[in-house]
Amino acid sequence: MRAMSLRPILLHPDPRLKAVAKPVAQIDEGLRRLAQDMLDTMYDAPGIGLAAPQVGVMSRLIVMDCAKGDEPAQPMVLVNPEVTWTSEEKAPYEEGCLSIPEHFADVTRPREVEVRWTDLDGQSQTQRFDGLWAVCVQHEIDHLNGKLFIDYLGPIKRGMITRKMEKLKRDIARDGPAPKGHEAARL
Ligand code: K2U
Ligand code: ZN
Numbered sequence: 001m002r003a004m005s006l007r008p009i010l011l012h013p014d015p016r017l018k019a020v021a022k023p024v025a026q027i028d029e030g031l032r033r034l035a036q037d038m039l040d041t042m043y044d045a046p047g048i049g050l051a052a053p054q055v056g057v058m059s060r061l062i063v064m065d066c067a068k069g070d071e072p073a074q075p076m077v078l079v080n081p082e083v084t085w086t087s088e089e090k091a092p093y094e095e096g097c098l099s100i101p102e103h104f105a106d107v108t109r110p111r112e113v114e115v116r117w118t119d120l121d122g123q124s125q126t127q128r129f130d131g132l133w134a135v136c137v138q139h140e141i142d143h144l145n146g147k148l149f150i151d152y153l154g155p156i157k158r159g160m161i162t163r164k165m166e167k168l169k170r171d172i173a174r175d176g177p178a179p180k181g182h183e184a185a186r187l
Pocket of ligand 1: 046047048049050051093094095096097098099132135136139140143
């Protein structure tokens with residue numbers, strides 16, 4: 001049984017979160033290890049999706065598990081994912097981001113998307129996603145293109161969130177990270 005290994009999640013603002021990630025050239029043991037570490041990190045956060053640039057790896061790799069709490073886990077690893085079709089119909093969802101903790105805003109996206117990717121066995125897969133899976137896969141593929149959910153907001157709200165994140169990062173640099181899992185009083 002391999003020990004879990006968690007990777008630190010980058011916080012906005014960070015130039016690596018605005019860069020375009022590079023296509024994965026070869027599916028090897030290193031990539032499989034990264035995918036498992038990303039799943040471990042995602043579940044620990046907790047989250048329902050994570051993109052490689054969020055852990056500082058500029059590769060086109062995302063992981064997801066949007067199974068509801070009472071359903072069995074359904075971890076997915078998508079290498080070089082591409083959106084091949086989007087529905088005309090759109091739907092809003094109040095999104096968050098593990099790289100922009102404690103900030104949420106409504107983002108409107110196509111309600112349903114079709115995605116093509118390569119799986120860890122090197123097989124090409126194509127699947128349509130709807131519901132929370134559709135929101136998550138679009139949010140994660142945006143990460144691979146250096147796009148954050150706050151980029152869909154107006155400049156005032158986006159600026160406010162960015163300034164608050166800059167303060168959070170100054171506070172972490174001074175005091176260290178807040179203990180995980182509960183609100184830490186910030187003096
Ligand atoms: O990429 C990430 O930062 C993980 C995101 C994925 C996501 C964002 C918005 C909507 C769906 C997925 C989340 O922070 S994971 C946390 C979460 C948990 C339940 C519902 C929505 C977001
Ligand atoms: Zn995110």
